Amino acid sequence: MTLLTVWPDDDPTTVLTRTEDGDTIADELKQLGVRFERWPVVPGLPAAPTSDEVLAAYEPYVSRVVENEGYILVDALHMTPEDTDEWRAKAAEARQKFLNEHTHDDDEDRFFARGAGVFYLHVHGKVYAVLCEAGDLLSVPANTTHWFDMGTRPDYVSIRFFHDEDGWVGNFTGARLADSFPDFDTLARR
Ligand SMILES: CSCCC(=O)/C(O)=C/O
Numbered sequence: 001m002t003l004l005t006v007w008p009d010d011d012p013t014t015v016l017t018r019t020e021d022g023d024t025i026a027d028e029l030k031q032l033g034v035r036f037e038r039w040p041v042v043p044g045l046p047a048a049p050t051s052d053e054v055l056a057a058y059e060p061y062v063s064r065v066v067e068n069e070g071y072i073l074v075d076a077l078h079m080t081p082e083d084t085d086e087w088r089a090k091a092a093e094a095r096q097k098f099l100n101e102h103t104h105d106d107d108e109d110r111f112f113a114r115g116a117g118v119f120y121l122h123v124h125g126k127v128y129a130v131l132c133e134a135g136d137l138l139s140v141p142a143n144t145t146h147w148f149d150m151g152t153r154p155d156y157v158s159i160r161f162f163h164d165e166d167g168w169v170g171n172f173t174g175a176r177l178a179d180s181f182p183d184f185d186t187l188a189r190r
């Protein structure tokens with residue numbers, strides 16, 4: 001289940017909000033300008049799908065977001081566990097990059113077609129951790145300070161939407177709050 005946990009940004013031991021209720025999560029996030037939606041999960045995607053396979057499966061939903069939000073580039077990323085040291089090294093490197101707090105000049109719309117990941121939004125002196133699971137769309141507005149944890153064994157397929165041809169560009173703040181707050185493995189284990 002999707003999970004929202006909120007802490008003061010200077011006290012990861014004090015939980016201000018913890019909810020798995022989709023409507024409550026959507027309402028809380030709306031106050032930050034963040035869109036949260038749930039789409040029906042399409043079964044039968046390959047373990048390591050191509051972008052085209054993922055986009056075809058979710059075509060009507062993807063088209064609606066593209067039309068409503070004016071996106072010009074859409075792709076799908078996947079992390080599919082492999083039992084090799086090479087894969088584990090690649091996964092650890094990918095994880096570390098997104099654990100660094102950053103912003104984007106573009107909105108960050110992500111739909112999870114499989115698996116899970118946690119977006120940590122650092123806004124108004126609080127940290128909002130959204131554990132997204134398959135079927136969740138999260139739209140983080142441009143310039144929102146955040147980090148992302150895919151966990152120690154990343155396993156997800158995510159559709160990404162962009163307003164320009166440059167694709168993913170992160171502006172790193174240099175902060176590393178990720179080391180103080182419960183990580184993906186901890187939140188997903190509940
Ligand atoms: C779930 S897609 C990979 C994460 C990403 O693109 C990002 O910017 C996280 O903050």
Ligand SMILES: [Fe+2]
Nearest residue numbers: 102104108146
């Ligand atoms: Fe990001």
Ligand code: NI
Nearest residue numbers: 048049078080
């Ligand atoms: Ni691949």
